[in-house]
Amino acid sequence: MPQSSVNPSADDGQPPASVRSWRGLVGSIRVGQTVITAALIVIGAVRAAADGTPVPWVIAVSVVFAGWYFGGLLLSGRTRDRALAAGWLVGLALIWIGAVAISPEFVWLAFPLWLLAGFVLRMRWAIPFSIAVLLVVIAAPLLHTGTTSYANVIGPVVGGVFALGISRGYLELVRDGRERQRLIASLLAARDETAALQEELALAQRDAGAVAERTRLSRDIHDTVAQSLTSIRMLATTASVDDGDRDDATRALSQIAELAREGLADTRRIVDALMPAELEGSPLADALGRMLARLRDETGIRTELRVDDELPPLDVTAEVALLRAAQSALANVRLHARASRVVVTMADGGDTVRLDIVDDGIGFDATGWASRPAGPAGGYGLRAMRERLRELGGGLDIESAPGEGVALSASVPIATGRAR
Numbered sequence: 001m002p003q004s005s006v007n008p009s010a011d012d013g014q015p016p017a018s019v020r021s022w023r024g025l026v027g028s029i030r031v032g033q034t035v036i037t038a039a040l041i042v043i044g045a046v047r048a049a050a051d052g053t054p055v056p057w058v059i060a061v062s063v064v065f066a067g068w069y070f071g072g073l074l075l076s077g078r079t080r081d082r083a084l085a086a087g088w089l090v091g092l093a094l095i096w097i098g099a100v101a102i103s104p105e106f107v108w109l110a111f112p113l114w115l116l117a118g119f120v121l122r123m124r125w126a127i128p129f130s131i132a133v134l135l136v137v138i139a140a141p142l143l144h145t146g147t148t149s150y151a152n153v154i155g156p157v158v159g160g161v162f163a164l165g166i167s168r169g170y171l172e173l174v175r176d177g178r179e180r181q182r183l184i185a186s187l188l189a190a191r192d193e194t195a196a197l198q199e200e201l202a203l204a205q206r207d208a209g210a211v212a213e214r215t216r217l218s219r220d221i222h223d224t225v226a227q228s229l230t231s232i233r234m235l236a237t238t239a240s241v242d243d244g245d246r247d248d249a250t251r252a253l254s255q256i257a258e259l260a261r262e263g264l265a266d267t268r269r270i271v272d273a274l275m276p277a278e279l280e281g282s283p284l285a286d287a288l289g290r291m292l293a294r295l296r297d298e299t300g301i302r303t304e305l306r307v308d309d310e311l312p313p314l315d316v317t318a319e320v321a322l323l324r325a326a327q328s329a330l331a332n333v334r335l336h337a338r339a340s341r342v343v344v345t346m347a348d349g350g351d352t353v354r355l356d357i358v359d360d361g362i363g364f365d366a367t368g369w370a371s372r373p374a375g376p377a378g379g380y381g382l383r384a385m386r387e388r389l390r391e392l393g394g395g396l397d398i399e400s401a402p403g404e405g406v407a408l409s410a411s412v413p414i415a416t417g418r419a420r
Contacts, residue, residue, distance in 0.1 A: 034073070037112040041066050048103035061099040065109065068092050085120045092116070093129075097136060104140040110156065114163035130164055199335050206331075232259050284319045285311075288326055288344055295330055295342070306345040314353060318412040321392055322346075322355045325385050325410040329357040337361025337406065352394065352411045359405050366400040385410065 045062040049055050072088045093113055099106035110133050117126040117133070137156040236256060285307045292303035314322070326344065333342050339361030347354050386396040394412035 033112065033115055034070075037069060037109075038066070040108045040111060044099070044103075044106040044108045047105040047108075051103060051105060053103040053105075057102050061095070061102055061106070065092070065095050065099060068095055069112070082120070086125075089113075089116050089120050089129075093133065100136060100140050104144045107137045107140050107156070110134070110137045111163050115166060118164045118166070126164065202331075202335060229263065232256050232263075284314065284323060285346060287323055288346070291326060291330060292342070292344060295334065299334060301333070301339055302341040304341075304343045306343065306347075308346060308348050311346060311348055311353065312414050314412070314414070318353070318392060318394075318414075321388050321394070321412055322353070322410060324388060325355060325396070325408075326357065328382075328385050329408050329410075332406075333357075333359050333361065337363075339405065349411060352413050354409055354411045357406075357408045357410075361405050363400040363402050363404045363406055365402060366398045366406075 041062055045058050048058045068088075069092060072085075072092070075084075075088070096106065096109050096113060099109065113133050114130050117129045120126075121129060134156055236252070285305070288307075289305050292305055295301055296303045330342070333339055337359050339359035342357065342359040345354075345356040345358075347356070382396070382398070389396050389410055389412060392412050394410065396411075397409045398406065400406040
């Protein structure tokens with residue numbers, strides 16, 4: 001139907017179920033209107049021919065009315081010019097008046113005219129147009145037979161009001177659907193913007209933590225080890241100048257030994273401070289469990305931890321490497337995977353301990369990931385993880401494809417020396 005305000009704008013992507021239901025209802029109303037009009041044309045033509053109207057005239061006006069009507073429907077898909085649509089409706093009404101002049105049976109076609117008046121015209125024009133159509137319907141029996149009845153008046157009045165009400169209600173339904181689509185689009189945009197802000201916040205917090213840690217280390221080294229080394233250098237220089245005084249040299253060596261002992265103690269303290277807090281006083285499995293619990297509480301992602309009962313002990317370096325691998329992998333799940341479930345497994349691989357992290361997220365093309373240059377999309381974390389594991393004689397394997405999640409497997413050899 002030619003109209004400027006009844007076709008909802010197309011929605012990119014798969015629309016929500018409520019929008020699809022609304023579109024289905026709108027489409028059903030349009031199909032129903034077209035079927036009703038076609039049926040009324042056939043009914044009017046059959047009754048007119050049965051009433052004695054010449055068949056060629058009946059066929060001619062039926063074809064002209066149908067052609068004008070359905071041609072307008074095709075035109076509505078290409079233009080939204082309201083003036084053109086109003087002109088098309090007036091032309092259809094004139095064709096209908098000619099049909100009614102041939103046979104009063106064509107008054108049946110007043111119903112689609114009333115429907116179209118509500119669709120095409122503004123309300124201040126739709127009401128006068130509908131009244132004019134009603135007057136033609138009431139006058140047609142009088143002009144052809146000279147008589148009429150209450151049914152010929154009351155029926156068209158009820159039908160006209162009903163048809164006009166349906167068309168205006170349809171337009172309100174379309175406007176409501178459009179507003180709903182705009183609301184859904186704005187909500188989706190807000191969700192994407194929030195996710196982007198959360199990702200930026202996580203990256204900023206990580207960078208701030210790294211800067212703070214570097215600042216702490218530089219301050220500790222400067223205030224302890226660097227000061228001890230400076231004092232040792234000064235004492236050594238003084239002792240080398242005063243070669244003749246054996247007591248002074250002995251005292252200087254004693255002071256150097258004391259400073260070296262203090263510097264070594266400070267160095268050990270700084271190194272101990274680098275021990276991950278997650279591993280303080282607890283095994284790796286417990287640390288992984290806490291990480292997964294925090295991920296679940298903060299994101300709603302379902303998590304599961306599986307640990308072999310007979311898992312052999314690991315040394316501190318191996319535990320730290322696996323812990324860092326898990327932290328990096330779970331950070332990727334949080335920021336990029338859009339996953340609903342993640343499973344972490346620690347298993348005995350014979351001469352290695354294997355840590356597997358599998359999610360059901362969007363995945364990525366993992367073909368040749370290790371040889372790709374890192375770019376704005378990332379890649380540094382995976383390379384750092386692989387290098388850390390390689391330094392211990394382990395390795396990192398990744399299996400993924402777009403839409404199929406990610407399976408990451410980190411392994412380290414079982415140490416035969418000192419273990420926790």
